Every structure is written in C-alpha cells, then in structure tokens.
Amino acid sequence: MRESIICVGRTGKEPYRFPETGVQIFSYEELCYYLSGHMLLYLYTLPEEELLLYIRDELGLEKLYRQLSKLTDPGRDQMKYFAALFREGNYFSEEEIREILDEYRDLKNTPYPVQCKWTGDMLLEAGRASMAIHYYKEALKPETMGKMDTGAAYHNMAVAKSRLFRLEDAKIDFVKAYQYAGDEESLFYYYALIAFTENMEKAKEEMESFKISELSQESFENRFAAIAEAYHCSSLAEKQKKIEYLLQREKTEEAENIYERFVRELQKDFRPEMEMEDDLLTAGLPVRKE
C-alpha cells in the first residue's frame, strides 16, 4: 500500500524570503526542504525571528511557533531547534531527519575555513556575490586550507567580484587561483577578462607570460569567440546595436533615451547586490566568534 505525505498548516498568502539567498517559501514543506539543503548557513546562528512569526501568522502553525520560540536561546543546542521543526510534520521520515542532523553535526565539526568556503559557494550559487566574497575572505584569512581548496576559494571569489564589476580585483584573484591550484580554468577566466576589458592581443600577450601550451591558447580563443558570439545573439547586444545605429543616423536624443533605459535596467539588476557589499562591511554576517 502506497502512503502519502499530507501537508501540514496553511499555504502562506505572502512568501517568506530568506535574506541570505533570496529564496522564497510559502509552506511548511518548502521550509523543510530549503532548510535541509542550507544547514550550512545556520552553523553559528538560527534563522531570523521573522521566520517564527511567519510560521505562526501565515502558515498557522501556532504550536510549532511556541515550541521553536523556546529553542532560540543561544545557550541551547541548535540541533534541537531543527529537530523540532522537522518533526512537526511528515515531510521527512525519522530516518531522513536523523541523516540531516548527522550531516549538520559533521558540518559543525568541519574546519572553519572550509565551512566558510562552502558557505561562499552556496551563496555564489544563489546569486549573492557580495555575501559570498565576505565568506571567501573569511575562509582565506587563516591560510590553513590546502592548495586546491585555497585555489578554488580564490577562483570563486574572483567570479563573485566579476559579477560586481570589480574586474581588476577579479583578475588578481584568478591569477592567485591559478598559482595555488594550477587549474587552467582560472587562467581562461583571466584571459577572458583581459580580452573583455582591453583587447585580444593584450590577452594573448598575458598568456605568453604564463607559458601555456599552444593547444590551451587555441582552446581559450575558441571558447572566448563562442562567448562573444552568444552575446551578439542576446537581447542586450540587440539594444547595443540599436543605440549604435541611431547614433550613426544622428538620432542622438532617441539613442540617449534608449541608453538611459538600458543602464537603468542593468542598475536594477546589479545595484542591490553591489550596494550590499557596503552594508556587509558595517553590519557583518554570522561567523564563528573568536
């Protein structure tokens, strides 16, 4: 006989947005699924108090709210908080809950720099470049990670910095990543950044100083050409072409209008993430207390 997992509580009319990743949830089951995959973010802190209010007011789980409220005391074992939350419904079986909590325990016992590196990776994947950089810096600070992990942390930090248009910093980090891990992928990103900010010739010149093989050089050129081609087919390139066309026809006012709209759209997408970095410098993120 087949058994079903019956949902508990209500579906929220409004979503709850996790501040770290920006992921939105609407139900208890989504909350369980999200938390089980993001336990790494709660090694030194619990989810914020607003989540408890959401559980009570939007999901209608008053009993769970009361239970969790008692477990938010920093002196208490955080494991109890998550155990109580997962055991409220039938979303996870007892065996699955044990596995999640065991994994959580293992994460807690993982060396601190590695924890920070993994957290950075998770945040980068969620599109939170500023927060990711913060954790990569925290991971690299003690200089205790192995060469491969250090290289990977520099590489990913460089990717995050590129997303924030901090291209000069990113170039330095890609080079450091290559120096630690020896992965040509980091070198390609470096090559691409130079090609993008300066020109192909300069990029080629730079690669010569790294003494990469001709085969690798050819592969970099081909990959970059493919990226450039993909960009030419994108909607962004279409807008760019339109602006250039209007300028050629001396329709300056129209071109400027489109350009302004184009910039505003880009700012809308990137500015919150870029501004977040400044906020982080003042507010800070949950990290291990010294």
Add this chain to the structure above:
Amino acid sequence: MEYVMGELETRKFAGIDLGKYAVQLSVYDEAAAETTEESFPLPEKEQEDYIASGLFYIRRYMEANHINWEMYHGVYFTMEDTSRQCRKHLEELLDEDFKKRHSVNVITHFRSFVEYVFHQERAVWDRNTLLLDYSENVLRYILVEQIRPSRQKAYRAVLKEMNLEEQGIHEDDENRDYHFSRLMKQFLVKNPAHIIFLTGRGFEGNWMKKTLTYLCAGRRVFMGQNLYANGACLLGLGPVQLMEDGMLLMQGPDMVYHTIGILTQESGKAKYVPITSIGREWYNTVGTVDIILDKSQKVEFFYHNTKENEMESAACEIRDLPARPPKTTRIRIEVQFTAQTEGVILLKDMGFGSMFPGTGKVTVFPFKLIS
C-alpha cells in the same frame, strides 16, 4: 476621555423549509441561544410552484419587518424534494442580493432532523430518537440509534417510508386512531425510542387519542411543523462533531456513506486519513487535502464503505509533470461527488513555491464506489 462602545455583534442564522403546503422560517440567535419561528401556509393555487411561492412569502415577511439577507450570517434551505431540478430552480429564483452574501445551501429533511437532534443536549440523541412525518397517508420515519455502545460511540440515522394504505389505515376512516395506535405498538416493539417527534399534516385535526396515549407512555413526545427549519438554521453553528469524525452513519437517499481517503505515516505507523466525511448529501460532500509526491507520481486512494466496513483502493498516476527532485511537488486533491456513489477526484499540480513553480495541470480521476 470619551469611549465609543461598538455594538456587540450577534450572529443569526436562518433556516427555511420550503414545504408543499407551507413555508417555515426559523432564525437562531446565537447570543440569546433561542430560535424564533414563523410559518406561512401556501394557498392551494400557489402550491404548484411551492418553491417560488415560499420564497415570495419569506421576502414579503422580510420587507414588512425591515429585514434583509445581510442580517443573517448564514441561510440554509431544506426541502422534501432536493432533486437537481428543484435545487436549480431555487438557485434561479434567488436574487443577486442574496447570492452576493450567501451561498445556496440546500439540505434534505432527513439531514435537517438529524442536525436538529445532534445540536441538542446529549440526552436527546444518546438514546433512540424517532421522528414520524405523516403526510398524504404516507408515514416517513427517521430513527436515530446508537450502533456501537463502546467508548467511542457510533450512531446511525435511518430514513424509511411506509404506505399506510397498505397497513389498512385511511385518512377519512373513523377508526384511524385505533389502527394507527396498533401500528405504533408493533413499530415501537421493533424500533424502541425514548423521544418521539411528530410532524406533518397527517397529525393535524385532533384525531389522535389512543395513539397519543400510547406514544406518551414513558416517552417524551414533541409535535410541531417547524422541526426541519429549526434543524436547518442550526447548521450555522458549525458541523456536528460526530459527523466530522465519521461516527454518524446516515442511511437514506442521497446520503454519502463512503469516505475517500489516503494512507499516511504517523509515528512510524500507517494511518488512514479521510478526505471526505460521511453523513451529508452527495452534493454537499466535498473534501480537499494537499499532499507531497515522493519518488513516485502515483497516489493511492482508499474508499471506506462505512455501512459494510469494507475498504477498496485505486491508484491514480499523474502524468506529464516536469522533472523535479523527490518531495518537491505539492498536489492539491479535491474530491467531489456527482451522485451518491460516484464522483471525481481532481489532482492539481501546485509545484513547490518559487523553487519549483507549479504547472496548474489538473488530473481528473473518476471513482465509482461499491454500494
């Protein structure tokens, strides 16, 4: 400092019995915990379309007393004939002003009586209770009895009909009282009852002497024409818990006696969870539940026949869902009946929030229950 005191809101529920010969209006006032009753006999020429006529008298009464539909928190109709045609006719006759504020709730006389009984103090329903409805020389009776006297008690309400012509009882017969009292003696030996309600035009006319003497011996007997309207207005107070718990089996036309449910895990053990409950008319029986699909895209339903205590199952496969990880598909299940033992289960893909958006695709799974 000035205090403004708001008027204390009290809820009122109306029950309207659209009978062929008269329309009854009962209004339950929750604050006073009392019911007020009105009755409007229908002239013979207005009896053909008694639904329209009944509504006309109700509207006239409301206008004369400056009452509007807004003043009631719930309005519930009850009729002897609750066929699709009659329900549709009533719905057509109700104006937009009514529909803006209320949904059209129609229940059978059978259900009205049972609601009335189970909204009374325990003494009224904990022992056998009988309703005799005598009209046009037909005796309809409803017997409410305890069928499981264990810790978790269960009850059964049965609706049956007896043609009195076949029993040798005629309306114009001068010995009707004698024959009727004999019939009652035989009947009550087989169906003992401690409380008896009498209703219907057949009991009018002061012809009962022997019958009443016998019925009243050691029993509490009540007589009135507003029983169904009273039961209907009490629906506003909320469902009878025994009915919700599936502990009240209603045996009569249109009444659902199967529950549709699914199995789930509770403390490591399998547990049957009904989605619909028994004891209501099929057109008033709906149920909904949200589930999460695990590795499989199949949902197994279990149909519990509460009359025979038999269970059967059927599996429904949901096709063409987008590929998602296990446990990231929420399915909203809605059970609707289209007849006493038939209906459809609708399974809607709700996705999983913003992480895995739903397609809104609905799978229709018809069911036919073994009766």
